[in-house]
Amino acid sequence: MSPQFPLSTSPGLLPARVLTSIQPPLQISAAQPQHLQGLATILTDSFHPTLRSLSWFYALLRAGIYEDLRHRLRHASPYDICLIALDLDPSSSTLPMPLMGTVELGVRSLAPPWQIRPAVPYLSNLAVDAAFRGRGIAKQLLLACEGIVLAWEFQDLYLHVLENNYPARRLYEQMGYQLQQVDGYWGVRLWRQPRRLLLHKPLNGAATFPGVLELPSC
Ligand SMILES: CC(C)(COP(=O)(O)OP(=O)(O)OC[C@H]1O[C@@H](n2cnc3c(N)ncnc32)[C@H](O)[C@@H]1OP(=O)(O)O)[C@@H](O)C(=O)NCCC(=O)NCCS
Structure with a gap:
Protein backbone atom coordinates (compact mmCIF):
# COMPACT_ATOMS: atom_id res chain seq x y z
CA MET A 1 0.00 0.00 0.00
CA GLN A 155 -9.78 2.45 9.62
CA ASP A 156 -8.57 2.50 13.24
CA LEU A 157 -6.46 4.66 15.49
CA TYR A 158 -4.86 3.62 18.80
CA LEU A 159 -3.08 5.44 21.60
CA HIS A 160 -2.01 4.99 25.22
CA VAL A 161 -2.90 7.30 28.08
CA LEU A 162 -1.98 7.00 31.76
CA GLU A 163 -4.94 6.29 33.97
CA ASN A 164 -4.21 9.34 36.16
CA ASN A 165 -4.01 11.77 33.21
CA TYR A 166 -7.58 13.00 33.60
CA PRO A 167 -7.44 16.00 31.20
CA ALA A 168 -6.16 13.76 28.40
CA ARG A 169 -8.65 10.99 29.21
CA ARG A 170 -11.48 13.50 29.06
CA LEU A 171 -10.21 14.78 25.72
CA TYR A 172 -10.06 11.28 24.23
CA GLU A 173 -13.48 10.36 25.59
CA GLN A 174 -14.91 13.48 24.02
CA MET A 175 -13.28 12.56 20.72
CA GLY A 176 -14.85 9.10 20.71
CA TYR A 177 -11.95 6.89 21.88
CA GLN A 178 -12.90 3.71 23.68
CA LEU A 179 -11.00 1.61 26.18
CA GLN A 180 -9.43 -1.40 24.46
CA GLN A 181 -7.12 -2.81 27.12
CA VAL A 182 -5.45 -1.99 30.45
CA ASP A 183 -1.66 -2.53 30.45
CA GLY A 184 1.05 -2.49 33.08
CA TYR A 185 -0.09 -4.94 35.76
CA TRP A 186 3.39 -5.65 37.24
CA GLY A 187 4.56 -2.01 37.19
CA VAL A 188 1.38 -1.08 39.03
CA ARG A 189 1.79 -3.83 41.61
CA LEU A 190 5.54 -3.42 42.22
CA TRP A 191 6.21 0.29 41.75
CA ARG A 192 2.74 1.80 42.20
CA GLN A 193 2.89 3.23 38.70
CA PRO A 194 -0.33 4.39 37.03
CA ARG A 195 -1.69 1.89 34.56
CA ARG A 196 -1.48 2.54 30.83
CA LEU A 197 -4.80 2.45 29.03
CA LEU A 198 -4.85 1.43 25.39
CA LEU A 199 -7.61 3.38 23.67
CA HIS A 200 -9.07 2.75 20.24
CA LYS A 201 -11.14 4.80 17.84
CA PRO A 202 -12.77 3.19 14.81
CA LEU A 203 -12.74 5.68 11.95
CA ASN A 204 -15.06 3.83 9.62
CA GLY A 205 -17.88 6.28 9.99
CA ALA A 206 -19.64 4.15 12.57
CA ALA A 207 -21.06 6.26 15.38
CA THR A 208 -18.89 6.32 18.46
CA PHE A 209 -20.43 7.26 21.76
CA PRO A 210 -18.11 9.01 24.15
CA GLY A 211 -18.58 7.68 27.65
CA VAL A 212 -16.78 7.21 30.90
CA LEU A 213 -13.81 4.86 30.54
CA GLU A 214 -14.74 2.18 33.06
CA LEU A 215 -11.59 0.62 34.47
CA PRO A 216 -11.32 -2.81 36.02
CA SER A 217 -9.63 -2.58 39.43
CA CYS A 218 -6.11 -4.04 39.76
C1 LIG B 1 -4.08 16.95 27.23
C2 LIG B 1 -3.72 18.17 26.38
C3 LIG B 1 -3.01 17.70 25.11
C4 LIG B 1 -5.03 18.90 26.01
O1 LIG B 1 -4.71 19.97 25.13
P1 LIG B 1 -5.70 21.20 24.90
O2 LIG B 1 -5.33 21.86 23.62
O3 LIG B 1 -5.75 22.03 26.11
O4 LIG B 1 -7.09 20.43 24.73
P2 LIG B 1 -8.40 21.03 24.03
O5 LIG B 1 -8.50 22.50 24.30
O6 LIG B 1 -8.45 20.58 22.60
O7 LIG B 1 -9.53 20.31 24.89
C5 LIG B 1 -10.46 19.44 24.35
C6 LIG B 1 -11.19 18.70 25.47
O8 LIG B 1 -10.27 18.00 26.30
C7 LIG B 1 -10.71 18.01 27.67
N1 LIG B 1 -9.73 18.74 28.47
C8 LIG B 1 -8.63 19.40 28.03
N2 LIG B 1 -7.96 19.93 29.09
C9 LIG B 1 -8.65 19.59 30.20
C10 LIG B 1 -8.46 19.83 31.60
N3 LIG B 1 -7.40 20.51 32.06
N4 LIG B 1 -9.37 19.31 32.47
C11 LIG B 1 -10.42 18.61 32.02
N5 LIG B 1 -10.66 18.35 30.71
C12 LIG B 1 -9.79 18.84 29.82
C13 LIG B 1 -12.04 18.70 27.66
O9 LIG B 1 -13.04 17.71 27.45
C14 LIG B 1 -11.94 19.60 26.43
O10 LIG B 1 -13.18 19.91 25.87
P3 LIG B 1 -13.98 21.23 26.34
O11 LIG B 1 -13.05 22.39 26.14
O12 LIG B 1 -15.16 21.23 25.42
O13 LIG B 1 -14.32 20.99 27.78
C15 LIG B 1 -2.82 19.19 27.17
O14 LIG B 1 -3.40 19.42 28.44
C16 LIG B 1 -1.40 18.70 27.37
O15 LIG B 1 -0.52 18.95 26.55
N6 LIG B 1 -1.15 17.99 28.49
C17 LIG B 1 0.22 17.49 28.83
C18 LIG B 1 0.66 16.38 27.90
C19 LIG B 1 -0.33 15.23 27.90
O16 LIG B 1 -0.82 14.81 28.93
N7 LIG B 1 -0.60 14.70 26.68
C20 LIG B 1 -1.48 13.56 26.50
C21 LIG B 1 -0.68 12.31 26.57
S1 LIG B 1 -1.71 10.88 26.39
Missing part, protein backbone atom coordinates in the same frame (compact mmCIF):
# COMPACT_ATOMS: atom_id res chain seq x y z
CA SER A 2 1.51 3.36 -0.91
CA PRO A 3 0.76 6.21 1.46
CA GLN A 4 -0.76 9.41 0.13
CA PHE A 5 1.12 11.45 2.73
CA PRO A 6 4.81 10.92 2.09
CA LEU A 7 7.72 11.49 4.44
CA SER A 8 7.03 13.82 7.29
CA THR A 9 10.37 15.49 6.83
CA SER A 10 9.86 16.35 3.17
CA PRO A 11 8.92 20.04 3.12
CA GLY A 12 5.67 20.89 1.48
CA LEU A 13 4.58 17.33 0.76
CA LEU A 14 1.94 17.27 3.46
CA PRO A 15 -0.43 20.12 2.64
CA ALA A 16 -0.57 22.55 5.53
CA ARG A 17 -4.05 22.92 6.98
CA VAL A 18 -4.99 26.46 7.94
CA LEU A 19 -7.87 26.87 10.38
CA THR A 20 -9.10 30.42 10.68
CA SER A 21 -12.54 29.61 12.07
CA ILE A 22 -11.15 28.91 15.55
CA GLN A 23 -9.37 31.15 18.05
CA PRO A 24 -6.43 31.46 17.74
CA PRO A 25 -6.24 30.73 14.00
CA LEU A 26 -3.70 28.01 13.47
CA GLN A 27 -1.84 26.05 10.86
CA ILE A 28 -1.30 22.32 11.14
CA SER A 29 1.59 20.96 9.12
CA ALA A 30 4.42 18.45 9.22
CA ALA A 31 7.32 19.32 11.54
CA GLN A 32 10.57 20.38 9.92
CA PRO A 33 14.09 20.36 11.37
CA GLN A 34 13.78 24.05 12.32
CA HIS A 35 10.98 23.14 14.73
CA LEU A 36 13.07 20.70 16.75
CA GLN A 37 14.06 23.14 19.51
CA GLY A 38 10.48 24.28 20.08
CA LEU A 39 9.19 20.72 19.97
CA ALA A 40 11.75 19.54 22.53
CA THR A 41 10.67 22.35 24.87
CA ILE A 42 6.93 21.63 24.53
CA LEU A 43 7.44 17.89 25.08
CA THR A 44 9.75 18.33 28.08
CA ASP A 45 7.50 20.91 29.71
CA SER A 46 4.32 18.93 29.01
CA PHE A 47 5.48 15.49 30.12
CA HIS A 48 7.84 16.55 32.94
CA PRO A 49 6.30 19.79 34.25
CA THR A 50 7.81 19.49 37.73
CA LEU A 51 11.42 19.32 36.54
CA ARG A 52 11.78 22.94 35.41
CA SER A 53 13.17 23.92 38.80
CA LEU A 54 15.96 21.32 38.54
CA SER A 55 17.75 23.24 35.80
CA TRP A 56 20.62 20.83 35.08
CA PHE A 57 18.30 17.79 35.03
CA TYR A 58 15.76 19.62 32.90
CA ALA A 59 18.47 20.58 30.39
CA LEU A 60 19.70 16.98 30.23
CA LEU A 61 16.22 15.59 29.72
CA ARG A 62 15.39 18.19 27.08
CA ALA A 63 18.61 17.40 25.22
CA GLY A 64 17.67 13.70 25.23
CA ILE A 65 14.18 14.45 23.93
CA TYR A 66 15.66 16.71 21.23
CA GLU A 67 18.02 13.97 20.04
CA ASP A 68 15.27 11.31 20.02
CA LEU A 69 13.03 13.58 18.01
CA ARG A 70 15.80 14.51 15.57
CA HIS A 71 16.49 10.82 15.01
CA ARG A 72 12.80 10.06 14.49
CA LEU A 73 12.35 12.90 12.00
CA ARG A 74 15.48 11.94 10.09
CA HIS A 75 14.60 8.24 9.91
CA ALA A 76 10.85 8.61 9.46
CA SER A 77 9.20 5.94 7.33
CA PRO A 78 6.43 6.94 4.95
CA TYR A 79 4.05 6.00 7.77
CA ASP A 80 5.61 8.26 10.40
CA ILE A 81 4.63 11.85 10.80
CA CYS A 82 5.10 14.57 13.40
CA LEU A 83 2.44 17.27 13.18
CA ILE A 84 2.74 20.74 14.63
CA ALA A 85 0.19 23.47 15.29
CA LEU A 86 1.51 26.97 14.62
CA ASP A 87 -0.08 30.18 15.88
CA LEU A 88 -1.33 32.29 12.95
CA ASP A 89 -2.75 35.09 15.11
CA PRO A 90 -1.52 38.29 13.42
CA SER A 91 -1.38 40.12 16.75
CA SER A 92 1.12 37.64 18.12
CA SER A 93 2.97 37.25 14.85
CA THR A 94 6.63 36.75 15.40
CA LEU A 95 9.04 34.85 13.24
CA PRO A 96 9.29 31.95 13.53
CA MET A 97 5.59 31.48 14.24
CA PRO A 98 4.96 30.27 17.80
CA LEU A 99 4.61 26.52 18.12
CA MET A 100 1.43 25.72 20.03
CA GLY A 101 1.27 21.94 20.00
CA THR A 102 2.39 18.70 18.48
CA VAL A 103 1.46 15.06 17.96
CA GLU A 104 3.17 12.07 16.36
CA LEU A 105 1.49 9.42 14.25
CA GLY A 106 2.98 6.15 13.08
CA VAL A 107 2.06 2.61 12.17
CA ARG A 108 3.27 -0.10 14.52
CA SER A 109 2.43 -3.45 16.00
CA LEU A 110 0.99 -3.26 19.49
CA ALA A 111 1.73 -6.92 20.20
CA PRO A 112 4.84 -8.11 22.09
CA PRO A 113 7.75 -9.15 19.80
CA TRP A 114 6.95 -12.87 20.07
CA GLN A 115 3.44 -12.41 18.70
CA ILE A 116 2.71 -11.60 15.09
CA ARG A 117 -0.03 -9.06 14.68
CA PRO A 118 -0.66 -6.50 11.93
CA ALA A 119 0.68 -3.00 12.49
CA VAL A 120 -1.92 -0.35 13.24
CA PRO A 121 -1.94 3.47 13.28
CA TYR A 122 -0.71 4.66 16.67
CA LEU A 123 -0.72 8.19 18.04
CA SER A 124 1.81 9.46 20.61
CA ASN A 125 3.38 12.54 22.15
CA LEU A 126 0.29 14.73 21.95
CA ALA A 127 1.22 17.93 23.77
CA VAL A 128 0.03 21.53 23.77
CA ASP A 129 2.05 24.42 25.19
CA ALA A 130 0.53 25.34 28.57
CA ALA A 131 -0.01 28.93 27.35
CA PHE A 132 -2.33 27.69 24.59
CA ARG A 133 -4.31 24.97 26.38
CA GLY A 134 -8.10 24.90 26.58
CA ARG A 135 -8.56 26.41 23.11
CA GLY A 136 -9.27 23.26 21.14
CA ILE A 137 -5.76 22.81 19.74
CA ALA A 138 -5.41 19.18 20.85
CA LYS A 139 -8.79 18.44 19.28
CA GLN A 140 -7.62 19.90 15.96
CA LEU A 141 -4.39 17.88 16.07
CA LEU A 142 -6.38 14.69 16.71
CA LEU A 143 -8.75 15.47 13.84
CA ALA A 144 -5.77 16.05 11.54
CA CYS A 145 -4.36 12.65 12.54
CA GLU A 146 -7.67 10.97 11.80
CA GLY A 147 -7.67 12.49 8.31
CA ILE A 148 -4.15 11.18 7.67
CA VAL A 149 -5.04 7.68 8.94
CA LEU A 150 -7.98 7.55 6.52
CA ALA A 151 -5.76 8.82 3.69
CA TRP A 152 -3.35 5.98 4.53
CA GLU A 153 -6.38 3.71 4.04
CA PHE A 154 -6.55 2.46 7.62
Whole structure:
Protein backbone atom coordinates (compact mmCIF):
# COMPACT_ATOMS: atom_id res chain seq x y z
CA MET A 1 0.00 0.00 0.00
CA SER A 2 1.51 3.36 -0.91
CA PRO A 3 0.76 6.21 1.46
CA GLN A 4 -0.76 9.41 0.13
CA PHE A 5 1.12 11.45 2.73
CA PRO A 6 4.81 10.92 2.09
CA LEU A 7 7.72 11.49 4.44
CA SER A 8 7.03 13.82 7.29
CA THR A 9 10.37 15.49 6.83
CA SER A 10 9.86 16.35 3.17
CA PRO A 11 8.92 20.04 3.12
CA GLY A 12 5.67 20.89 1.48
CA LEU A 13 4.58 17.33 0.76
CA LEU A 14 1.94 17.27 3.46
CA PRO A 15 -0.43 20.12 2.64
CA ALA A 16 -0.57 22.55 5.53
CA ARG A 17 -4.05 22.92 6.98
CA VAL A 18 -4.99 26.46 7.94
CA LEU A 19 -7.87 26.87 10.38
CA THR A 20 -9.10 30.42 10.68
CA SER A 21 -12.54 29.61 12.07
CA ILE A 22 -11.15 28.91 15.55
CA GLN A 23 -9.37 31.15 18.05
CA PRO A 24 -6.43 31.46 17.74
CA PRO A 25 -6.24 30.73 14.00
CA LEU A 26 -3.70 28.01 13.47
CA GLN A 27 -1.84 26.05 10.86
CA ILE A 28 -1.30 22.32 11.14
CA SER A 29 1.59 20.96 9.12
CA ALA A 30 4.42 18.45 9.22
CA ALA A 31 7.32 19.32 11.54
CA GLN A 32 10.57 20.38 9.92
CA PRO A 33 14.09 20.36 11.37
CA GLN A 34 13.78 24.05 12.32
CA HIS A 35 10.98 23.14 14.73
CA LEU A 36 13.07 20.70 16.75
CA GLN A 37 14.06 23.14 19.51
CA GLY A 38 10.48 24.28 20.08
CA LEU A 39 9.19 20.72 19.97
CA ALA A 40 11.75 19.54 22.53
CA THR A 41 10.67 22.35 24.87
CA ILE A 42 6.93 21.63 24.53
CA LEU A 43 7.44 17.89 25.08
CA THR A 44 9.75 18.33 28.08
CA ASP A 45 7.50 20.91 29.71
CA SER A 46 4.32 18.93 29.01
CA PHE A 47 5.48 15.49 30.12
CA HIS A 48 7.84 16.55 32.94
CA PRO A 49 6.30 19.79 34.25
CA THR A 50 7.81 19.49 37.73
CA LEU A 51 11.42 19.32 36.54
CA ARG A 52 11.78 22.94 35.41
CA SER A 53 13.17 23.92 38.80
CA LEU A 54 15.96 21.32 38.54
CA SER A 55 17.75 23.24 35.80
CA TRP A 56 20.62 20.83 35.08
CA PHE A 57 18.30 17.79 35.03
CA TYR A 58 15.76 19.62 32.90
CA ALA A 59 18.47 20.58 30.39
CA LEU A 60 19.70 16.98 30.23
CA LEU A 61 16.22 15.59 29.72
CA ARG A 62 15.39 18.19 27.08
CA ALA A 63 18.61 17.40 25.22
CA GLY A 64 17.67 13.70 25.23
CA ILE A 65 14.18 14.45 23.93
CA TYR A 66 15.66 16.71 21.23
CA GLU A 67 18.02 13.97 20.04
CA ASP A 68 15.27 11.31 20.02
CA LEU A 69 13.03 13.58 18.01
CA ARG A 70 15.80 14.51 15.57
CA HIS A 71 16.49 10.82 15.01
CA ARG A 72 12.80 10.06 14.49
CA LEU A 73 12.35 12.90 12.00
CA ARG A 74 15.48 11.94 10.09
CA HIS A 75 14.60 8.24 9.91
CA ALA A 76 10.85 8.61 9.46
CA SER A 77 9.20 5.94 7.33
CA PRO A 78 6.43 6.94 4.95
CA TYR A 79 4.05 6.00 7.77
CA ASP A 80 5.61 8.26 10.40
CA ILE A 81 4.63 11.85 10.80
CA CYS A 82 5.10 14.57 13.40
CA LEU A 83 2.44 17.27 13.18
CA ILE A 84 2.74 20.74 14.63
CA ALA A 85 0.19 23.47 15.29
CA LEU A 86 1.51 26.97 14.62
CA ASP A 87 -0.08 30.18 15.88
CA LEU A 88 -1.33 32.29 12.95
CA ASP A 89 -2.75 35.09 15.11
CA PRO A 90 -1.52 38.29 13.42
CA SER A 91 -1.38 40.12 16.75
CA SER A 92 1.12 37.64 18.12
CA SER A 93 2.97 37.25 14.85
CA THR A 94 6.63 36.75 15.40
CA LEU A 95 9.04 34.85 13.24
CA PRO A 96 9.29 31.95 13.53
CA MET A 97 5.59 31.48 14.24
CA PRO A 98 4.96 30.27 17.80
CA LEU A 99 4.61 26.52 18.12
CA MET A 100 1.43 25.72 20.03
CA GLY A 101 1.27 21.94 20.00
CA THR A 102 2.39 18.70 18.48
CA VAL A 103 1.46 15.06 17.96
CA GLU A 104 3.17 12.07 16.36
CA LEU A 105 1.49 9.42 14.25
CA GLY A 106 2.98 6.15 13.08
CA VAL A 107 2.06 2.61 12.17
CA ARG A 108 3.27 -0.10 14.52
CA SER A 109 2.43 -3.45 16.00
CA LEU A 110 0.99 -3.26 19.49
CA ALA A 111 1.73 -6.92 20.20
CA PRO A 112 4.84 -8.11 22.09
CA PRO A 113 7.75 -9.15 19.80
CA TRP A 114 6.95 -12.87 20.07
CA GLN A 115 3.44 -12.41 18.70
CA ILE A 116 2.71 -11.60 15.09
CA ARG A 117 -0.03 -9.06 14.68
CA PRO A 118 -0.66 -6.50 11.93
CA ALA A 119 0.68 -3.00 12.49
CA VAL A 120 -1.92 -0.35 13.24
CA PRO A 121 -1.94 3.47 13.28
CA TYR A 122 -0.71 4.66 16.67
CA LEU A 123 -0.72 8.19 18.04
CA SER A 124 1.81 9.46 20.61
CA ASN A 125 3.38 12.54 22.15
CA LEU A 126 0.29 14.73 21.95
CA ALA A 127 1.22 17.93 23.77
CA VAL A 128 0.03 21.53 23.77
CA ASP A 129 2.05 24.42 25.19
CA ALA A 130 0.53 25.34 28.57
CA ALA A 131 -0.01 28.93 27.35
CA PHE A 132 -2.33 27.69 24.59
CA ARG A 133 -4.31 24.97 26.38
CA GLY A 134 -8.10 24.90 26.58
CA ARG A 135 -8.56 26.41 23.11
CA GLY A 136 -9.27 23.26 21.14
CA ILE A 137 -5.76 22.81 19.74
CA ALA A 138 -5.41 19.18 20.85
CA LYS A 139 -8.79 18.44 19.28
CA GLN A 140 -7.62 19.90 15.96
CA LEU A 141 -4.39 17.88 16.07
CA LEU A 142 -6.38 14.69 16.71
CA LEU A 143 -8.75 15.47 13.84
CA ALA A 144 -5.77 16.05 11.54
CA CYS A 145 -4.36 12.65 12.54
CA GLU A 146 -7.67 10.97 11.80
CA GLY A 147 -7.67 12.49 8.31
CA ILE A 148 -4.15 11.18 7.67
CA VAL A 149 -5.04 7.68 8.94
CA LEU A 150 -7.98 7.55 6.52
CA ALA A 151 -5.76 8.82 3.69
CA TRP A 152 -3.35 5.98 4.53
CA GLU A 153 -6.38 3.71 4.04
CA PHE A 154 -6.55 2.46 7.62
CA GLN A 155 -9.78 2.45 9.62
CA ASP A 156 -8.57 2.50 13.24
CA LEU A 157 -6.46 4.66 15.49
CA TYR A 158 -4.86 3.62 18.80
CA LEU A 159 -3.08 5.44 21.60
CA HIS A 160 -2.01 4.99 25.22
CA VAL A 161 -2.90 7.30 28.08
CA LEU A 162 -1.98 7.00 31.76
CA GLU A 163 -4.94 6.29 33.97
CA ASN A 164 -4.21 9.34 36.16
CA ASN A 165 -4.01 11.77 33.21
CA TYR A 166 -7.58 13.00 33.60
CA PRO A 167 -7.44 16.00 31.20
CA ALA A 168 -6.16 13.76 28.40
CA ARG A 169 -8.65 10.99 29.21
CA ARG A 170 -11.48 13.50 29.06
CA LEU A 171 -10.21 14.78 25.72
CA TYR A 172 -10.06 11.28 24.23
CA GLU A 173 -13.48 10.36 25.59
CA GLN A 174 -14.91 13.48 24.02
CA MET A 175 -13.28 12.56 20.72
CA GLY A 176 -14.85 9.10 20.71
CA TYR A 177 -11.95 6.89 21.88
CA GLN A 178 -12.90 3.71 23.68
CA LEU A 179 -11.00 1.61 26.18
CA GLN A 180 -9.43 -1.40 24.46
CA GLN A 181 -7.12 -2.81 27.12
CA VAL A 182 -5.45 -1.99 30.45
CA ASP A 183 -1.66 -2.53 30.45
CA GLY A 184 1.05 -2.49 33.08
CA TYR A 185 -0.09 -4.94 35.76
CA TRP A 186 3.39 -5.65 37.24
CA GLY A 187 4.56 -2.01 37.19
CA VAL A 188 1.38 -1.08 39.03
CA ARG A 189 1.79 -3.83 41.61
CA LEU A 190 5.54 -3.42 42.22
CA TRP A 191 6.21 0.29 41.75
CA ARG A 192 2.74 1.80 42.20
CA GLN A 193 2.89 3.23 38.70
CA PRO A 194 -0.33 4.39 37.03
CA ARG A 195 -1.69 1.89 34.56
CA ARG A 196 -1.48 2.54 30.83
CA LEU A 197 -4.80 2.45 29.03
CA LEU A 198 -4.85 1.43 25.39
CA LEU A 199 -7.61 3.38 23.67
CA HIS A 200 -9.07 2.75 20.24
CA LYS A 201 -11.14 4.80 17.84
CA PRO A 202 -12.77 3.19 14.81
CA LEU A 203 -12.74 5.68 11.95
CA ASN A 204 -15.06 3.83 9.62
CA GLY A 205 -17.88 6.28 9.99
CA ALA A 206 -19.64 4.15 12.57
CA ALA A 207 -21.06 6.26 15.38
CA THR A 208 -18.89 6.32 18.46
CA PHE A 209 -20.43 7.26 21.76
CA PRO A 210 -18.11 9.01 24.15
CA GLY A 211 -18.58 7.68 27.65
CA VAL A 212 -16.78 7.21 30.90
CA LEU A 213 -13.81 4.86 30.54
CA GLU A 214 -14.74 2.18 33.06
CA LEU A 215 -11.59 0.62 34.47
CA PRO A 216 -11.32 -2.81 36.02
CA SER A 217 -9.63 -2.58 39.43
CA CYS A 218 -6.11 -4.04 39.76
C1 LIG B 1 -4.08 16.95 27.23
C2 LIG B 1 -3.72 18.17 26.38
C3 LIG B 1 -3.01 17.70 25.11
C4 LIG B 1 -5.03 18.90 26.01
O1 LIG B 1 -4.71 19.97 25.13
P1 LIG B 1 -5.70 21.20 24.90
O2 LIG B 1 -5.33 21.86 23.62
O3 LIG B 1 -5.75 22.03 26.11
O4 LIG B 1 -7.09 20.43 24.73
P2 LIG B 1 -8.40 21.03 24.03
O5 LIG B 1 -8.50 22.50 24.30
O6 LIG B 1 -8.45 20.58 22.60
O7 LIG B 1 -9.53 20.31 24.89
C5 LIG B 1 -10.46 19.44 24.35
C6 LIG B 1 -11.19 18.70 25.47
O8 LIG B 1 -10.27 18.00 26.30
C7 LIG B 1 -10.71 18.01 27.67
N1 LIG B 1 -9.73 18.74 28.47
C8 LIG B 1 -8.63 19.40 28.03
N2 LIG B 1 -7.96 19.93 29.09
C9 LIG B 1 -8.65 19.59 30.20
C10 LIG B 1 -8.46 19.83 31.60
N3 LIG B 1 -7.40 20.51 32.06
N4 LIG B 1 -9.37 19.31 32.47
C11 LIG B 1 -10.42 18.61 32.02
N5 LIG B 1 -10.66 18.35 30.71
C12 LIG B 1 -9.79 18.84 29.82
C13 LIG B 1 -12.04 18.70 27.66
O9 LIG B 1 -13.04 17.71 27.45
C14 LIG B 1 -11.94 19.60 26.43
O10 LIG B 1 -13.18 19.91 25.87
P3 LIG B 1 -13.98 21.23 26.34
O11 LIG B 1 -13.05 22.39 26.14
O12 LIG B 1 -15.16 21.23 25.42
O13 LIG B 1 -14.32 20.99 27.78
C15 LIG B 1 -2.82 19.19 27.17
O14 LIG B 1 -3.40 19.42 28.44
C16 LIG B 1 -1.40 18.70 27.37
O15 LIG B 1 -0.52 18.95 26.55
N6 LIG B 1 -1.15 17.99 28.49
C17 LIG B 1 0.22 17.49 28.83
C18 LIG B 1 0.66 16.38 27.90
C19 LIG B 1 -0.33 15.23 27.90
O16 LIG B 1 -0.82 14.81 28.93
N7 LIG B 1 -0.60 14.70 26.68
C20 LIG B 1 -1.48 13.56 26.50
C21 LIG B 1 -0.68 12.31 26.57
S1 LIG B 1 -1.71 10.88 26.39
